[in-house]
Amino acid sequence: MPVFDVQQFRQQFSFFQHNPGWVYLDNAATMHKPDAVVSAISQFYQQHNSNVHRGAHQLSQQATRLFEQARTTVCRYINAKSSEEVIFTSGATAALNQIAFGLMHTVLGAGDRVLLTQLEHHANIVPWQLHCQRYGVIIDVVPLTADNQLDMTAYQQLLERKPKVVSFSHISNVLGHIQPIDAMLALAKKAGAITVVDGAQGVVYKQPDMQQLDCDFYVFSGHKLYGPTGIGILYGKKDWLEKLTPIFAGGEMIEQVSFVNTTFNKLPFKLEAGTPNIAGALGLAAAIDWLQLYNTEQLIQHKLLLLKEFYNGLSVIKGIDILSLPVHNAGIVALNVSNEHPADVAELLNQQNIAVRSGQHCAMPLFSYLARPGAVRCSFAAYNSLDDVNRCLLALEQAVEILTA
Amino acid sequence: MKLEQLLAETRSALVQINEQDLSKITQAKDWQSKYRVLMQLGKKLPPVPEKMKQPELLVKGCESRAWLLHYHNKTDDKHYFVLDSEARIVKGLMAIMLCLVNGMSSAELAKFDLNHKFDQLNLKPYLSQSRGSGLTAMAEKIKACC
Numbered sequence: 001m002p003v004f005d006v007q008q009f010r011q012q013f014s015f016f017q018h019n020p021g022w023v024y025l026d027n028a029a030t031m032h033k034p035d036a037v038v039s040a041i042s043q044f045y046q047q048h049n050s051n052v053h054r055g056a057h058q059l060s061q062q063a064t065r066l067f068e069q070a071r072t073t074v075c076r077y078i079n080a081k082s083s084e085e086v087i088f089t090s091g092a093t094a095a096l097n098q099i100a101f102g103l104m105h106t107v108l109g110a111g112d113r114v115l116l117t118q119l120e121h122h123a124n125i126v127p128w129q130l131h132c133q134r135y136g137v138i139i140d141v142v143p144l145t146a147d148n149q150l151d152m153t154a155y156q157q158l159l160e161r162k163p164k165v166v167s168f169s170h171i172s173n174v175l176g177h178i179q180p181i182d183a184m185l186a187l188a189k190k191a192g193a194i195t196v197v198d199g200a201q202g203v204v205y206k207q208p209d210m211q212q213l214d215c216d217f218y219v220f221s222g223h224k225l226y227g228p229t230g231i232g233i234l235y236g237k238k239d240w241l242e243k244l245t246p247i248f249a250g251g252e253m254i255e256q257v258s259f260v261n262t263t264f265n266k267l268p269f270k271l272e273a274g275t276p277n278i279a280g281a282l283g284l285a286a287a288i289d290w291l292q293l294y295n296t297e298q299l300i301q302h303k304l305l306l307l308k309e310f311y312n313g314l315s316v317i318k319g320i321d322i323l324s325l326p327v328h329n330a331g332i333v334a335l336n337v338s339n340e341h342p343a344d345v346a347e348l349l350n351q352q353n354i355a356v357r358s359g360q361h362c363a364m365p366l367f368s369y370l371a372r373p374g375a376v377r378c379s380f381a382a383y384n385s386l387d388d389v390n391r392c393l394l395a396l397e398q399a400v401e402i403l404t405a
Numbered sequence: 406m407k408l409e410q411l412l413a414e415t416r417s418a419l420v421q422i423n424e425q426d427l428s429k430i431t432q433a434k435d436w437q438s439k440y441r442v443l444m445q446l447g448k449k450l451p452p453v454p455e456k457m458k459q460p461e462l463l464v465k466g467c468e469s470r471a472w473l474l475h476y477h478n479k480t481d482d483k484h485y486f487v488l489d490s491e492a493r494i495v496k497g498l499m500a501i502m503l504c505l506v507n508g509m510s511s512a513e514l515a516k517f518d519l520n521h522k523f524d525q526l527n528l529k530p531y532l533s534q535s536r537g538s539g540l541t542a543m544a545e546k547i548k549a550c551c
Contacts, residue, residue, distance in 0.1 A: 340493070341469050343468045343492040344492045344493050348440065348494075358468070373470075373491060398437070402441055405441055405444065
């Protein structure tokens, strides 16, 4: 296996040629797309555009074939048992909303419990809240330990309350910490809970294996996996997907309609109302095909190298308050300059063409727990170089100097 | 601390900023110098005590929290303001805005064009989208006072 060549990898992203002055460290928000993905999308519109699953004509059949091939690509990538278990959604948020909505009344009722964690972002909190309130379902929250890791003892205690659903993120979008999901899933299953994994940040870190993880649901967004925005995946074990009430209705998801009753189509179509994001699905499949040209382990090692360099550099800048741990970290570092607002730090980085996110990263409960107004989040991808790391460190030093002058 | 005292302290700070600092901002050659001046501006304004930072004073649309207090002297129809923000850059930029509007009459305030003024001070290139929208929100809140 040849060594990983970051320049060769990076060259496949036209974005960087168009924006040569920028250091992009906002990958946890969205990643750039390799040219292979952009071409797949334009190729669909230029050469194959037709609606799927309904046309009498050959063009529609061809578009349907491409769309279903994309589903197969995703199915193989995540090692689902069958492509019926792979539902196209608009993203991880839509997928989580479908699960929370879909389980209410059918599976969850008054007095039942759902277990979440303190680390979750709003998409894995609010959909539950919204529906739990209406159906009398109770939400419990796993707290963190002093070093911002999930408190596994508390987790086990909360499982004794027999939650019907346990839903947690694979990797924290704020801190980058990789959760011990194997152990968490095993414990949740032992307690008899339905398991939901939010893979929004997890899917790009490591190829997830559904049969090995053996969770009931796993969701992710395409745009955090080198794919386009507006497409995501709801994976679910067939039996559980069957139990979900569709959140959207209309179009292909229907088998029979009368004003008395409607019966739904079979999976996966039952959960894909309306015309799907066909180009998005093809773009996501192209991203997966492209990514598989690379060795995952090499990409992980490269990101670890960047992370190590970044932590080393941070240790010599005065007054940096780091919230993320360097171990079990997928490449996200949340930090603050002591006594300074993250918005100021991010603005001073912005002035130096360093793209980071600042604020509460759609995880307000986590920040009230951490007792901080927010944080600056630097998130790395495999196309980032050591030069990016060093430029960010220099820019941070400059920011600290201006802020504390 | 009472509102009267905050208004008085803000007023004298703004006079000083107007006389000494605005020209420094226009003349600053690079972004670093411009931001160094901005940081200093915020420090000149009196901090609003925590218990006076009521939710209805929050300027919505800012990434960091900012509060705007307002006093309208009805006898001479003049508007006076006090502001605070968690973030220094916002506080600095808002200090500049207050310099421009503090003591204006209702009619003057209604006519005031913030965008134009920020252009004149050559501040636009230094405002990112989110900060720009925070300032617009601030300008709207100020205008809503008259």
